Amino acid sequence: MNYGTLIVISLAYLGILFLVAYLADFKAKEGKNLLSNPYVYALSLAVYCTAWTFYGSVGKAASDGLDFLTIYLGPVISMPLWWVVVRRIIQVSNTLKITTLADFIATRFGKHLGLSVLVTLLSVLGVVPYISIQLKAINSSLTTIAGESYFDSAFYTTIMLGVFILIFTFRTVDSSHKHAGLVAAIALESVVKLVAFLVVGGFITYFMFDGFGDVFSKATPEQLSKYDFDGGMQWPVMLFLSTSAVLFLPRQFHVIVSENSNLNHLKTAMWLFPAYLLVINLFVIPIAIGGENILGDVVNPDIYVLAMPLHTGHKWIALLTYIGGFSAATGMIIISTIALSMMVSNNLVMPLIIKQYDLNRINQKKALFTRRLSVVVILLISYLYFQYVADRFSLVYIGLISFAAVAQFTPVVIASLFWKDVSQRGAKWSLIAGFGIWFYTMVLPSMVEVGLLHSRLLEIGPFGLSWLRPTAFFGLELTNPIVHGTFWALLFNVFFLVAGSLSQEQTAKERNMANFYTEAYKYANDYETQLLWKGQMVYRDLVRVLDNILGEIKTRIEVEAFQQAHGQPMLSNGQVNPQFVNHAERLLTGAVGASSARMLITSISEEEEIELSEVLAILKENQEITRLNHELSANSKELEKKTHALEMANKRLMNLDVEKDDFISTVTHEMRTPLTSIRAISEILYDNPDLTEGERDKFLSTVIKETERMTRLINQVLDLEKLESGKARLQYEQVMISTLIQDCVSNFKGLAVEKNVEITPIYEIHDITMKVDRDRLSQVMVNLLSNALKFSVENSTVEVGLADNPDGGILIWIKDHGKGMDEESLQRIFDKFYQAQDQTLKKPKGTGLGLSITKQIVNMHGGDIWAVSEEGKGTTFYFTVPYPTDVNTTETT
Amino acid sequence: MALFVLVALLLNQPIMDIPQGMVSGVPAIIFYVFTVWLLVIAAMYYITRKHSNSDPNK
Numbered sequence: 001m002n003y004g005t006l007i008v009i010s011l012a013y014l015g016i017l018f019l020v021a022y023l024a025d026f027k028a029k030e031g032k033n034l035l036s037n038p039y040v041y042a043l044s045l046a047v048y049c050t051a052w053t054f055y056g057s058v059g060k061a062a063s064d065g066l067d068f069l070t071i072y073l074g075p076v077i078s079m080p081l082w083w084v085v086v087r088r089i090i091q092v093s094n095t096l097k098i099t100t101l102a103d104f105i106a107t108r109f110g111k112h113l114g115l116s117v118l119v120t121l122l123s124v125l126g127v128v129p130y131i132s133i134q135l136k137a138i139n140s141s142l143t144t145i146a147g148e149s150y151f152d153s154a155f156y157t158t159i160m161l162g163v164f165i166l167i168f169t170f171r172t173v174d175s176s177h178k179h180a181g182l183v184a185a186i187a188l189e190s191v192v193k194l195v196a197f198l199v200v201g202g203f204i205t206y207f208m209f210d211g212f213g214d215v216f217s218k219a220t221p222e223q224l225s226k227y228d229f230d231g232g233m234q235w236p237v238m239l240f241l242s243t244s245a246v247l248f249l250p251r252q253f254h255v256i257v258s259e260n261s262n263l264n265h266l267k268t269a270m271w272l273f274p275a276y277l278l279v280i281n282l283f284v285i286p287i288a289i290g291g292e293n294i295l296g297d298v299v300n301p302d303i304y305v306l307a308m309p310l311h312t313g314h315k316w317i318a319l320l321t322y323i324g325g326f327s328a329a330t331g332m333i334i335i336s337t338i339a340l341s342m343m344v345s346n347n348l349v350m351p352l353i354i355k356q357y358d359l360n361r362i363n364q365k366k367a368l369f370t371r372r373l374s375v376v377v378i379l380l381i382s383y384l385y386f387q388y389v390a391d392r393f394s395l396v397y398i399g400l401i402s403f404a405a406v407a408q409f410t411p412v413v414i415a416s417l418f419w420k421d422v423s424q425r426g427a428k429w430s431l432i433a434g435f436g437i438w439f440y441t442m443v444l445p446s447m448v449e450v451g452l453l454h455s456r457l458l459e460i461g462p463f464g465l466s467w468l469r470p471t472a473f474f475g476l477e478l479t480n481p482i483v484h485g486t487f488w489a490l491l492f493n494v495f496f497l498v499a500g501s502l503s504q505e506q507t508a509k510e511r512n513m514a515n516f517y518t519e520a521y522k523y524a525n526d527y528e529t530q531l532l533w534k535g536q537m538v539y540r541d542l543v544r545v546l547d548n549i550l551g552e553i554k555t556r557i558e559v560e561a562f563q564q565a566h567g568q569p570m571l572s573n574g575q576v577n578p579q580f581v582n583h584a585e586r587l588l589t590g591a592v593g594a595s596s597a598r599m600l601i602t603s604i605s606e607e608e609e610i611e612l613s614e615v616l617a618i619l620k621e622n623q624e625i626t627r628l629n630h631e632l633s634a635n636s637k638e639l640e641k642k643t644h645a646l647e648m649a650n651k652r653l654m655n656l657d658v659e660k661d662d663f664i665s666t667v668t669h670e671m672r673t674p675l676t677s678i679r680a681i682s683e684i685l686y687d688n689p690d691l692t693e694g695e696r697d698k699f700l701s702t703v704i705k706e707t708e709r710m711t712r713l714i715n716q717v718l719d720l721e722k723l724e725s726g727k728a729r730l731q732y733e734q735v736m737i738s739t740l741i742q743d744c745v746s747n748f749k750g751l752a753v754e755k756n757v758e759i760t761p762i763y764e765i766h767d768i769t770m771k772v773d774r775d776r777l778s779q780v781m782v783n784l785l786s787n788a789l790k791f792s793v794e795n796s797t798v799e800v801g802l803a804d805n806p807d808g809g810i811l812i813w814i815k816d817h818g819k820g821m822d823e824e825s826l827q828r829i830f831d832k833f834y835q836a837q838d839q840t841l842k843k844p845k846g847t848g849l850g851l852s853i854t855k856q857i858v859n860m861h862g863g864d865i866w867a868v869s870e871e872g873k874g875t876t877f878y879f880t881v882p883y884p885t886d887v888n889t890t891e892t893t
Numbered sequence: 894m895a896l897f898v899l900v901a902l903l904l905n906q907p908i909m910d911i912p913q914g915m916v917s918g919v920p921a922i923i924f925y926v927f928t929v930w931l932l933v934i935a936a937m938y939y940i941t942r943k944h945s946n947s948d949p950n951k
Contacts, residue, residue, distance in 0.1 A: 066922065066923070066926070069926060073904055073926070073930070076900070076904075076930055076933055077897065077900045077901050077904055077933075078897065079933065079937055080894070080896040080897040080900065080936075080937070080940075081894070081897050084894075212918065212919055213917065213918030213919070214918075216915070216918050216919055216920065217918060224920060227920050227922060227923060228920075228922065229906075229909045229910060229912075229922050231906045231909070231910065235905065235906070235909075236905060239904075239905075267941035267944070268941070270937045270941050271934055271937040271938040271941055274930070274933060274934050274937065275934045278927065278930050278931065278934065282927075285923060
């Protein structure tokens, strides 16, 4: 495949990116913002996977085995902490319109210009080499496919990417504005590189080999031994570096923080991003082992991914791989350049312009121009670094040095979020010490390696001081220079962070911001009143600056929004409302960065020092508000509970009301039946005086029976009411249970004979006496025996049993051999009037209250009652009577 | 926090010294690392879905 074709394909690919970005921007204007899709946000985070991942991972796996995984496992391990750390960073940044790491750190420490300059310089120093290795990767991949050429592909790629950035970003001065087009393009790139890697990985593993097992079976023992876990310091140090890099590399900070439009998107990213990392790493080891076996040392392992399909003549797969690598590299270059250019323009160029020019001459155009100029400068430096330096190092080495540089930001960022007392001096010392040692222990040795410095520096140390040797600092010699450098840099970094913070008290402004950072969630909607500003500023001056930087329309909109939320931005004397100063400074931060915004504000005002007591007063006020909120929340919960209890009580009352109505209706119905019968008979007797004696007797006997039935019903209703209302009291006395049962059975002998039913007592225990209410317990027995006889078929038996209850007390059962009951009847047998309501029965044989009363009596004794039935075979009622609580009341004879 | 500590322990010494030999033709250590990785993804999915309706500002 020749260069021309590849260049056309590369241009076409960039064209597609342009198109996607353009369409996404267009859709965003129509209100269909792709940034509102959490998956697009999560995929954009995969800009973490650069050409280093695409090509370098295989190279690293081929040379160092399992170690390549640390670059991805660090982010995976730290993922559960993102909801604590990253969420807070996003909250602070969104509230204060912070878009870069430099602004994030500087703002925390009073928007100190020195700090933001320091962070910017260190970021450029750490990341430019990283950008240059992307150019190197593009160049190497082109050479691998098309062979050597005098055509400077890296240069033209740089120009194309520059054009892309200038078109799709920085169209507005507000850098806190989200870039839908840019993010969509990066998400697409993430998909392209993943698909390309999976295709080539699948091709090598399943077509060139016969699956994973086959690849590993063809590996030599030496190759396999590389994948043994050898522990040591290297593993955890690399994990730490990648954990920091995934958050604080400028491009990562940009996509994670600046382009976040909804905090909930972070939740999707927290599982999708590690999943992406897993999938893109699935085939790395098979490609590394396969490449070593087939291509060996002839080809640089960094290029195995591309060289393998070329080796077998599968040019289309090689082309797809090239596009994947190109995609990985361009994504990284675009976002890193944007992030760095914002830092450079806001923290290096704008402050110079503000100092140099009259405020009236600083406007939107200048701000945008500095940012665009920064893009060009950064791309140019990266290109020059690629041309003259990067070629002498491997992708991985440069990548790791960048990681180690960025890791130096970790202690300051974490401390600024969780340690209120960390001071500006601590932050400054920490960064200077960390980066100083990083440069000394990692960058200097690499300069020696390329011949820029004399090798004696490494052999005998500066000035002959061997303990100062960059690769054996303080005499500590470690095989891996990255581990060695990281160890010392972080040690000094943290030490000076703590020492600096303890040696200097915070200013009131720092304290104010410390509260803001450490409790970001409290201030998300009320930052204007929480940040203090004191001084004199003419309102018109501030509006003029805002007009110049943001534009007149945007300024008017913001002034009106402030007016609605907080009142007049201008005081009666023409001065600015201090809250509006905070609001304006925040808007300016979004446009020109925190430090430049601070410079603009101070240049038009006479600021007064804030007293610590004022900050503490605000803090106290906040604490009081928090306490009141908690109290209010507790009260409201209490109220909620009480309302719920009232609702339940009301529901119970309503149920009782319904039950009462049912009860009255049933009783009335039950009374009406005999009354109707009595009235009918009475009318017959009255109208027919000539009835025979026998007929009259028969009618009168029916009247008597019906009145008895009514009396029984009324008695039972009264009895039940007495039991249910708790008016009834049990009269306990010592009773011989078997005797009581026997007495009850005797009462039914006549009826039993009449129905030809035999009552058989079965006593498993005989001589037990216990304290019970004799009459009530007899009532239970009578009810159950009467039921048993009522429903028994002729020539059957009724068993009456007495036994020990294993749970304490006695168990009595009455078993008949009647028709039995179905499941539904069993469930409702103890309901009031159940029998009367049961229309399936031919004729009610009682009042339907007997079993309800029985249950009440058993329950009052502390026992339980239940029935077991089998249709066609009969029913058994069981009930228990426990020993009264006072055991002395029971005795056995 | 507990999940972070657990995963950090699982993917470092001494636990990482345990997997030895081969599992289904693949070195056990590789098999182990990818399995833990997969479990972390599942755990993160479960946790974030469980709290998907909570206010992220609280």
